[in-house]
Amino acid sequence: MSLLIALxxxxxxxxxxxxxxxxGRKQMDLFGVMVLAFVTAIGGGTxxxxxxxxxxxxxxxxxxxxWLALAAGFATVALARRVRVPRQVLPxxxxxxxxxxxxxGTERALxxxxxxGVAIVMGVMTSVVGGMIRDxxxxxxxxxxxxxxxxxxxxxxxxxxxxxxLLDLAVIGTWAGFAAALSLRLAxxxxxxxxPLFTLGDKRHD
Amino acid sequence: MSLLIALxxxxxxxxxxxxxxxxGRKQMDLFGVMVLAFVTAIGGGTxxxxxxxxxxxxxxxxxxxxWLALAAGFATVALARRVRVPRQVLPxxxxxxxxxxxxxGTERALxxxxxxGVAIVMGVMTSVVGGMIRDxxxxxxxxxxxxxxxxxxxxxxxxxxxxxxLLDLAVIGTWAGFAAALSLRLAxxxxxxxxPLFTLGDKRHD
Amino acid sequence: MSLLIALxxxxxxxxxxxxxxxxGRKQMDLFGVMVLAFVTAIGGGTxxxxxxxxxxxxxxxxxxxxWLALAAGFATVALARRVRVPRQVLPxxxxxxxxxxxxxGTERALxxxxxxGVAIVMGVMTSVVGGMIRDxxxxxxxxxxxxxxxxxxxxxxxxxxxxxxLLDLAVIGTWAGFAAALSLRLAxxxxxxxxPLFTLGDKRHD
Numbered sequence: 276m277s278l279l280i281a282l283x284x285x286x287x288x289x290x291x292x293x294x295x296x297x298x299g300r301k302q303m304d305l306f307g308v309m310v311l312a313f314v315t316a317i318g319g320g321t322x323x324x325x326x327x328x329x330x331x332x333x334x335x336x337x338x339x340x341x342w343l344a345l346a347a348g349f350a351t352v353a354l355a356r357r358v359r360v361p362r363q364v365l366p367x368x369x370x371x372x373x374x375x376x377x378x379x380g381t382e383r384a385l386x387x388x389x390x391x392g393v394a395i396v397m398g399v400m401t402s403v404v405g406g407m408i409r410d411x412x413x414x415x416x417x418x419x420x421x422x423x424x425x426x427x428x429x430x431x432x433x434x435x436x437x438x439x440x441l442l443d444l445a446v447i448g449t450w451a452g453f454a455a456a457l458s459l460r461l462a463x464x465x466x467x468x469x470x471p472l473f474t475l476g477d478k479r480h481d
Numbered sequence: 482m483s484l485l486i487a488l489x490x491x492x493x494x495x496x497x498x499x500x501x502x503x504x505g506r507k508q509m510d511l512f513g514v515m516v517l518a519f520v521t522a523i524g525g526g527t528x529x530x531x532x533x534x535x536x537x538x539x540x541x542x543x544x545x546x547x548w549l550a551l552a553a554g555f556a557t558v559a560l561a562r563r564v565r566v567p568r569q570v571l572p573x574x575x576x577x578x579x580x581x582x583x584x585x586g587t588e589r590a591l592x593x594x595x596x597x598g599v600a601i602v603m604g605v606m607t608s609v610v611g612g613m614i615r616d617x618x619x620x621x622x623x624x625x626x627x628x629x630x631x632x633x634x635x636x637x638x639x640x641x642x643x644x645x646x647l648l649d650l651a652v653i654g655t656w657a658g659f660a661a662a663l664s665l666r667l668a669x670x671x672x673x674x675x676x677p678l679f680t681l682g683d684k685r686h687d
Numbered sequence: 688m689s690l691l692i693a694l695x696x697x698x699x700x701x702x703x704x705x706x707x708x709x710x711g712r713k714q715m716d717l718f719g720v721m722v723l724a725f726v727t728a729i730g731g732g733t734x735x736x737x738x739x740x741x742x743x744x745x746x747x748x749x750x751x752x753x754w755l756a757l758a759a760g761f762a763t764v765a766l767a768r769r770v771r772v773p774r775q776v777l778p779x780x781x782x783x784x785x786x787x788x789x790x791x792g793t794e795r796a797l798x799x800x801x802x803x804g805v806a807i808v809m810g811v812m813t814s815v816v817g818g819m820i821r822d823x824x825x826x827x828x829x830x831x832x833x834x835x836x837x838x839x840x841x842x843x844x845x846x847x848x849x850x851x852x853l854l855d856l857a858v859i860g861t862w863a864g865f866a867a868a869l870s871l872r873l874a875x876x877x878x879x880x881x882x883p884l885f886t887l888g889d890k891r892h893d
Contacts, residue, residue, distance in 0.1 A: 304836060327536065342804070416507075416619075626723075632722045
């Protein structure tokens with residue numbers, strides 16, 4: 276169980292970093308940056324806990340999540356003032372968060388007794404929601420709607436995690452799912468990998 | 482009660498179709514389309530269940546909603562590859578979903594013992610939220626903010642449903658409310674019907 | 688306790704006014720305006736109640752919130768038709784709502800037994816969420832991302848409220864927190880006050 280907790284804290288940190296970086300592109304004041312870091316970091320887990328009925332939600336139950344998210348946001352600000360941050364760091368941080376949360380979301384649902392189908396949906400949902408909120412608040416089209424594989428990576432990670440869990444190999448599944456989701460996202464970010472796109476026949480507008 | 486369940490499943494399907502069509506306009510990969518179809522389909526019911534405290538929410542309690550939404554999204558993709566989809570299909574699917582959910586949201590609240598006022602608010606809210614989420618994720622201005630009658634149609638359907646319910650004619654109310662909301666939306670889509678608009682005196686900007 | 692309730696109702700009214708004004712800029716029909724007024728007014732409190740597990744949420748438990756928000760929205764429409772509304776009224780109404788809700792959110796959390804850290808986070812969150820939803824629905828970049836101090840004002844108000852509460856001076860804290868948050872926001876709106884901004888080293892894009 277402590278592996279899941281460690282991963283959860285890691286996911287909160289990297290999503291907070293992605294939120295702080297996104298805020299930096301919009302030139303927000305310091306506390307605005309930290310609000311965005313916080314919302315991105317806890318967004319997915321909050322939605323997960325809400326729909327499962329697990330209230331009060333995780334960061335109210337264990338405030339360490341709050342402090343960790345804010346600290347990560349602050350550290351990002353402090354570091355970015357001294358060091359030039361390459362553009363790739365934001366999607367990389369987001370990819371780490373996505374891979375982490377799709378595994379955690381899936382396993383938490385399985386541990387609560389839900390079937391693999393619902394668990395996979397929980398995994399995908401909790402991994403994409405944080406980034407969605409971050410992008411929407413920043414006035415950007417959410418990463419999930421770009422051409423690169425995004426939801427697909429979360430789906431792969433969740434499915435791999437659920438599969439190994441059902442074979443009673445949960446710990447292997449945790450790492451395998453994380454690796455699968457992260458690999459697919461990195462291949463999409465750096466390798467221009469993409470799936471066939473769905474486009475309507477009617478293309479007269481946008 | 483089975484009439485409500487049938488309508489609920491129908492609403493999920495048509496909102497999923499609208500979500501898939503909207504995603505198609507943004508050229509998403511297959512799984513991105515299915516995420517959008519799913520979120521649009523269950524968005525309204527999820528918010529309704531959350532604010533009423535009915536957790537776990539409907540699609541976790543009855544996973545058939547998940548599979549139905551995903552199947553509808555997938556079928557839309559498969560069909561749209563072969564057949565040119567007219568532009569009107571998206572607002573039509575959304576209108577069917579709106580009419581369905583405003584009736585269901587109102588009746589569910591009434592059946593839980595809430596007064597007609599709260600029930601009408603629940604009906605309007607659960608019918609417009611799914612479309613809102615879909616439009617925001619796609620970077621579009623939500624349909625509810627366009628000139629055509631939208632929230633008004635949901636309000637009419639909810640009010641009609643509540644009225645008949647209080648007269649002990651719930652089944653008639655279900656159909657009457659659905660017909661009223663749908664008619665008003667179709668009149669707005671195809672007939673250029675509109676209400677007086679509210680505009681501020683100060684028009685210097687946008 | 689009645690001071691908190693009075694403030695809560697006041698906050699609902701001013702946020703509803705801000706929502707109606709924002710809708711007016713987008714030329715919505717009457718019921719669309721009232722939906723936006725309602726969502727802006729109850730958005731923050733709803734999220735607060737959801738994450739704390741206090742369901743059914745406040746406006747379902749006490750429908751007076753619904754009627755107040757809708758009445759305020761309607762009154763704004765009626766007044767704006769006769770009187771030219773200066774552009775400053777919207778950020779002013781939003782500032783009043785922000786100052787009110789950051790105090791209430793903080794105190795409600797403290798009264799429920801949560802620590803000052805969590806309470807301050809609740810205060811900030813419930814005061815910024817309503818405006819966020821309003822701005823996103825209107826297709827605007829949320830006020831929280833503009834250069835003027837926004838989240839910082841909410842943070843100050845929440846911190847002052849929590850501080851006085853811990854010194855057993857809750858009533859003084861309520862007014863002091865409200866005054867602090869409002870003053871800071873007004874200084875930002877009218878006085879061009881601002882904090883140092885966080886900008887990434889990489890500025891090649893936007």
